[in-house]
Amino acid sequence: MTRTSRKPPRDPAQLSGKPLAETLEPSSILHSETEDWTTSRDLTEHGLSFVPEVMQDLTLYLLANPNVNSSHLFRADILFDSEGILRTPREKAQSFALTGNANADAIASTGGLNGAEDEAEVEPTSARDVAGFTLTRTIVRRLVPRNPKLDRTLDQTCHFYEAETETTAGTEGGCRRSLVIYTPHITKEEDIPYYHPTLRSLAYLYDYNQTTITPNPTTTEHPSQEPTPTPTPIPGPGLGTLTLHTLLFPNLSITNRLERTLQALLNTQIRLARTTHLPTPSSSSGSSATINQKHLGANKNPLKDNILPQHLVQNTYTRLKTKYASDLCQRWVETTEPSKHVFEDLSIAAFLIELWRSMYGIVPEDERSPPTPAEFPGFVDVACGNGVLVYILLQEGYSGWGFDARRRKTWGIFPEWIQRRLKEEIYIPAPFSDAVVGAIVEPEPEPETEPSDPIATSSPSPSSNNPFNLNIPTHTGHFPKDTFIISNHADELTVWTPLMAALLCPANPSPFVAIPCCSHALSGAKYRYPPPKGASTSAKTEQEEQQQQQQQQPDSGDLKALRKERQDAQATEAGFLKSMYGSLTAKTMAVAQEVGYEVEKTLLRIPSTRNMAVVGGRRGTMVRWRGRGRGGEREDEAEVVGDADANAEEVVGKVMAAVQRECAREGGVKAAAKIWIERARGINKGPGMGKQRGGGH
Known part of the structure; x- marks a missing residue:
């Protein structure tokens, strides 16, 4: 059997092979006199084909699902959204209670939140002024650990910025820039939980260079005909660049663990972007006008949390x-x-x-x-x-x-x-x-x-x-x-x-x-x-599936990866039903x-x-x-006895059939x-x- 190879998230040829600490350089967009922001070419990936909406959708999804990046986390509770789209735990609990027989106030004030009771009191951190960028959205989330005995919750503010450069001479299209800055609500390095990178702030920058395509004009065969007007350029496929920017604590350097964490964050962002599908077909054009913003960041599996929050x-x-x-x-x-x-x-x-x-x-x-x-x-x-x-x-x-x-x-x-x-x-x-x-x-x-x-x-x-x-x-x-x-x-x-x-x-x-x-x-x-x-x-029959697994095992050498591959094959509804x-x-x-x-x-x-x-x-x-x-x-039990008897006969008949x-x-x-x-x-x-x-x- 031919072994299927997966494309790695990043191109190893773009990496320097040096320790990350030796490749750091000042951030061109965030470095200032008061904050020593840094980045590195080893934290940069070029040649990505994802339109900005893909990155926005993925970012919002990961905001509520940090467990994708860290197994020590359960989830993130949204405490504040300046656009009012993402719901807080209290809003989810009250909305859920209204559909059932639970007490809405009780479910939101007792067992419903457990760690987000004071969500209204959490204020976002101050937004930075980033030259050339406009602040578009602010979200505050609470990271919830799996084991509260080992780790505590952590509040974090996420600021979203956008910038766009117009087409200039020598370029085929403009550049759309998206910047997200994550800032934990802490001031000292020792207050950082184990599951969070030891950083004062972390930023993702995605630059997408939009290209344009000019159709070839139709040539005239007869000189007497008027020349065909020049075709209007249309948007073409673009290329993006994803970069991580870090703000370290004073007198702290990049450790081996932090370097692995940053590389893993970048790999996950790229890997998941490849499988992110936007809610409308028109998203491929790169225009966000037709994309419902409320659908961005939605649960990737509609069967999860569809009955209970x-x-x-x-x-x-x-x-x-x-x-x-x-x-x-x-x-x-x-x-x-x-x-x-x-x-x-x-x-x-x-x-x-x-x-x-x-x-x-x-x-x-x-x-x-x-x-x-x-x-x-x-x-x-x-x-x-x-x-x-x-x-x-x-x-x-x-x-x-x-x-x-x-x-x-x-x-x-x-x-x-x-x-x-x-x-x-x-x-x-x-x-x-x-x-x-x-x-x-x-x-x-x-x-x-x-x-x-x-x-x-x-x-x-x-x-x-x-x-x-x-x-x-x-x-x-x-x-x-x-x-x-x-x-x-x-x-x-x-x-x-x-x-x-x-x-x-x-x-x-x-x-x-x-x-x-x-x-x-x-x-x-x-x-x-x-x-x-x-x-x-x-x-396939169960026997065929087992035989295929046995044939794949010697080739792959990685049972965990093979199991993940089999799960991915059944990720769709059609695959699941097979x-x-x-x-x-x-x-x-x-x-x-x-x-x-x-x-x-x-x-x-x-x-x-x-x-x-x-x-x-x-x-x-x-x-x-x-x-x-x-x-x-039921208070009206006597009134429904006749209907119940008729229904009982029908149900028994259906069961026996x-x-x-x-x-x-x-x-x-x-x-x-x-x-x-x-x-x-x-x-x-x-x-x-x-x-x-x-x-x-």
Whole structure:
């Protein structure tokens, strides 16, 4: 296989090969008597083809996403924008709260900001007068570190300048100049956090020389004809030059670490500019007149933070990590690496807590006022695995439970009242149960009296007469009404999740979140779903993908780069749908829509490549919950009973139609049910020593 080579961000031939400290020279545009600005030809890249709008779009994107340049950072909160386009955390939180059932003032003043409470008090630093440039915009941002125990937040002012030189004799076009100066709100070198370059200020200068093209005049064939007028020049492709300018602290020089940081910043700017696409096709002309400024700097992936604001989830994640991570990692008893599972479940818990805040108006226990009862329908984590997610949610005051086909060693490290809510049970879908042994009547589950009750549980009591000859209790998903269903890397239960939620209460199907992982058919057998209609049918099989990866590894020698290349190949929607994971996600969404759900998908910020979440029934639940009185019942419940019964019959019919269609490949529902039961019997016995996966899902 031919190895694909990537063009390096910079041309090595333009570098001097000397230490950066030996190549510094005064900055021609920023150096003054009071500030000793410097630059270097090693911090300059010529011959770039990006129009200024590309650099502007990329700069605004990196303003809110400094984690692209530093892994020690979470994000940047915008505290002030002179143009009023970029929103502050308070504005995002209040706008988000208005779409759900959370209290707008509470979400903006308590758990919503966590570090930006005093954003209105932060004033921008004074703008410098730069000869020949005009100040066009001022933005103040707050850099938020991943670990607040190690690093503190840092406020930074970003001043935007522009200049333009007109066409002069001897040149083909004018020069458009863009300058951005970053100034941290500090005065001493020792106050600089580790994640920030040890500089008083840093500036990016981009000079774009616009060329013009004069079309060749049409020659006349007959002398009697009048000469053709000279064609009007039209804009042509230009070339740009990107330069970094630095303002060092007094008596400090360029260190090796600072030199690497500056080179990395320049490389990242150039590399990302190559993949930056402006919002309108006319951007290629180099004119900004037709470009909507509000769209510049937008999130490069529309599936990120499309349901919940980034800062809400990350602030909650930081709190949960501080509270639980160290203890869980120290007491980990599985053979797997604890950090991966612990931090992934902490991230999912943070997402759920903020999701439920919006849907139900319920907050974590620490934020609740004592007189206010907790109005939450409860949750169930299907195929809960190590139980960490259930443990965190219960500790945060959310009533619920989880089940898995096998008890995990991790369950034993939790308090007794937590262990009682982790059940070793096997889910037998109701359509399969009906097909094999007829309808099994399970006792009506008792609702929990109080979330803190260590004995109460939402789990149904499994029938003592097990009709499936399994050495483990079974159930058919007969949960309390409105239970929120969590399906986190549940494998065989992934596509069943929307069907399970719909059958729970067909009149008002329960909401759910499914995070797909491995692909299985409804029978539980491994199965790769074809890409949805409209996607390319040239998707490779999983075996072909593995063979290609094995062939590439010896050539590349860099597994991290290879993994990044494979992710980039699936970055587009079409590429994502070609993959097995994309097809599974699309199938889960299609089944949910088929049975009547309004479905959304969002990329979770979790340490896993299987990070797509399918959320069903979010908006409908918010509307229903908003119309409920205290105690969770609708005040007009009696008026909608008839409509609910009709809707229930329709939903059950759609579920059964989907089940029958999907099970046809196994020979029908009964045949698929037997496969499911046989697989359940094998799962209960446990995997062989060579197939054990530890405490993960």
